[in-house]
Structures are given as structure tokens and as C-alpha cells.
Amino acid sequence: MAHETTIPLLPCRSLDDVAPFYQALGFRVGHRQARPNPYLALHREDLHLHFFGMPKFDPATSYGSCLVLVDDLVAIHRDFAAGMRAAYGKVLVSGLPRMTRPRARKNQDGLSGFSIVDPGGNWIRFVARTAPPADDGPTGRLARTLENAVVQADSRGDHRQAARILDAALSRPDTADDPLVHVEALVYRAELALVLDEPAAARELLERAGAVPLSEDGRERLAATLRHAADLAATSG
Incomplete structure (x- = not known):
């Protein structure tokens, strides 16, 4: 057929x-x-x-x-x-x-x-439909935790579990080793806070993300994430 x-x-x-x-x-x-x-x-x-x-x-x-x-x-x-x-x-x-x-x-x-x-x-x-070309993206502990959080929340709908594992990762002293992943993780955690009806937490996380030092190249690479952060800020009030 x-x-x-x-x-x-x-x-x-x-x-x-x-x-x-x-x-x-x-x-x-x-x-x-x-x-x-x-x-x-x-x-x-x-x-x-x-x-x-x-x-x-x-x-x-x-x-x-x-x-x-x-x-x-x-x-x-x-x-x-x-x-x-x-x-x-x-x-x-x-x-x-x-x-x-x-x-x-x-x-x-x-x-x-x-x-x-x-x-x-x-x-x-x-x-x-197809995967993008493979690249040498971040592979550190925070990057792996962020991947796991995305599976928990975006695929399984378990936003609270995703928030818990990200909070544990963001509390470690090596979090700032990769500023790009640090910003990605903070912005995603802010998104989770809004889904969990925690706007004050979302605002605090977005402030932390905005305080991470980024080079001009880093800002270009995170352009979509930074636009998303602005959308989250508008929602969080």
C-alpha cells in the first residue's frame, strides 16, 4: 500500500x-x-x-x-x-x-x-528530520547534566526532576568553567522555574545568567539563548 x-x-x-x-x-x-x-x-x-x-x-x-x-x-x-x-x-x-x-x-x-x-x-x-553535522560541542559535567535535564523536562514532562538535577549541578564550584554552558543552564533553569510557577526564582536565575561574562563571539553563539532569556524575562514580570 x-x-x-x-x-x-x-x-x-x-x-x-x-x-x-x-x-x-x-x-x-x-x-x-x-x-x-x-x-x-x-x-x-x-x-x-x-x-x-x-x-x-x-x-x-x-x-x-x-x-x-x-x-x-x-x-x-x-x-x-x-x-x-x-x-x-x-x-x-x-x-x-x-x-x-x-x-x-x-x-x-x-x-x-x-x-x-x-x-x-x-x-x-x-x-x-535529519541531525545537524556533528561538532565538538561542550562535553563537561554541566553540559551532560543539561542534556539529562532536557530529557526529563522536554521529553518526559518531569520539570521538577529536571530542576533538581540542574540545581545540584549549578551549585558546584566548577560551574563557571564553561561560560557558554553556564548561561545555557541558567536560562533553561529559569524556564523550568516559570513552568513550575516560580517567577521570582526565574528572575533571579536570569539575573545570574546576565552577569556571566561573555566575549563577543560567545554572545553571537548564544544569540538564540539570549533572545529566549528576553522572552522569559517578559513572562516572569
């Missing part, structure tokens, strides 16, 4: 929650009905997502998830971020809905990915 098409069918409490969120990300409504069963069909180019309404559904307990393989992970994340800024005034990084930023996942053979957690609590996991 050939030319099969698989479309995820995901739960939500209300179509009125889901539709505006995805429309802000550039999706269009292909079909919507209220009776006999609430149903919503959305599409963005070749990406199709369908939803069914369950009035008593609790998004916090959702196990809904799907993988989306894409050729240009950075471009689609950039488009989603722009849509969020236009609709909500900021990139949503905590609560429901929210979006993570692209990061390499060691539990996905190094492929980079990011996730959208939508108003129904569904994890839409975007993954690069």
Missing part, C-alpha cells in the same frame, strides 16, 4: 480553547461541528491535527501526543513564536498552552526538537 495519511485525533475540553490557539500559529479550520459530537479539523500546509471535545476532560491529565517530523525546525519554531507574539504579546513558555525552544535531545539520537503543549494538554513534538 502507498499514499496512506495518518492524522492525530486528540482530546480537548473545549474547541473554543483549541481553535484560537492554533489559528494564532497559522493553522486554518477545515471543519468544525458542535453536534452530535464536538469535532475540529485544523491544517497548516501538510500538517493536519484533529480534535474532539470532552467537556469534563482535564488537560492536566492528558497523555495526548504526536510526533511531527520537519525539514526546517528553526523556521517553523520562528513562525510559531511570531504568531504567539502577535496574538498574546509574548512567547508562551509556561502554563497551558506553552512552547519549548529547539534543543538537541540525547534520547533522540541527537536530533533537535521542540514541543507545543496545547490548551488540551496535548504534546505536539516537532523533531528535525
Whole structure:
């Protein structure tokens, strides 16, 4: 057989929650009905997502998830971020809905990915179709701990465990040995603080990240991370 098409069918409490969120990300409504069963069909180019309404559904307990393989992970994340800024005034990084930023996942053979957690609590996991060329990136203890934290939080959804292992690593005296990884770890820990509803902790972590001395080359290499830090600062108040 050939030319099969698989479309995820995901739960939500209300179509009125889901539709505006995805429309802000550039999706269009292909079909919507209220009776006999609430149903919503959305599409963005070749990406199709369908939803069914369950009035008593609790998004916090959702196990809904799907993988989306894409050729240009950075471009689609950039488009989603722009849509969020236009609709909500900021990139949503905590609560429901929210979006993570692209990061390499060691539990996905190094492929980079990011996730959208939508108003129904569904994890839409975007993954690069191919891995970037191998490089000689950081391999120290803090870098390895950061990789583990990303797996715990971005893949498994265990933000508190990710925070614990990062806190232990950031408390060690050798943390500042690699300033680039130090900033990455602090900014990611601030993101976790916001997801855990700890805005004061997030602000303190972002201040620590901003105080790490960086060369001009280091700032260029961390440009995406520093932009993300600015988004986090706007969210933390």
C-alpha cells in the first residue's frame, strides 16, 4: 500500500480553547461541528491535527501526543513564536498552552526538537528530520547534566526532576568553567522555574545568567539563548 495519511485525533475540553490557539500559529479550520459530537479539523500546509471535545476532560491529565517530523525546525519554531507574539504579546513558555525552544535531545539520537503543549494538554513534538553535522560541542559535567535535564523536562514532562538535577549541578564550584554552558543552564533553569510557577526564582536565575561574562563571539553563539532569556524575562514580570 502507498499514499496512506495518518492524522492525530486528540482530546480537548473545549474547541473554543483549541481553535484560537492554533489559528494564532497559522493553522486554518477545515471543519468544525458542535453536534452530535464536538469535532475540529485544523491544517497548516501538510500538517493536519484533529480534535474532539470532552467537556469534563482535564488537560492536566492528558497523555495526548504526536510526533511531527520537519525539514526546517528553526523556521517553523520562528513562525510559531511570531504568531504567539502577535496574538498574546509574548512567547508562551509556561502554563497551558506553552512552547519549548529547539534543543538537541540525547534520547533522540541527537536530533533537535521542540514541543507545543496545547490548551488540551496535548504534546505536539516537532523533531528535525535529519541531525545537524556533528561538532565538538561542550562535553563537561554541566553540559551532560543539561542534556539529562532536557530529557526529563522536554521529553518526559518531569520539570521538577529536571530542576533538581540542574540545581545540584549549578551549585558546584566548577560551574563557571564553561561560560557558554553556564548561561545555557541558567536560562533553561529559569524556564523550568516559570513552568513550575516560580517567577521570582526565574528572575533571579536570569539575573545570574546576565552577569556571566561573555566575549563577543560567545554572545553571537548564544544569540538564540539570549533572545529566549528576553522572552522569559517578559513572562516572569
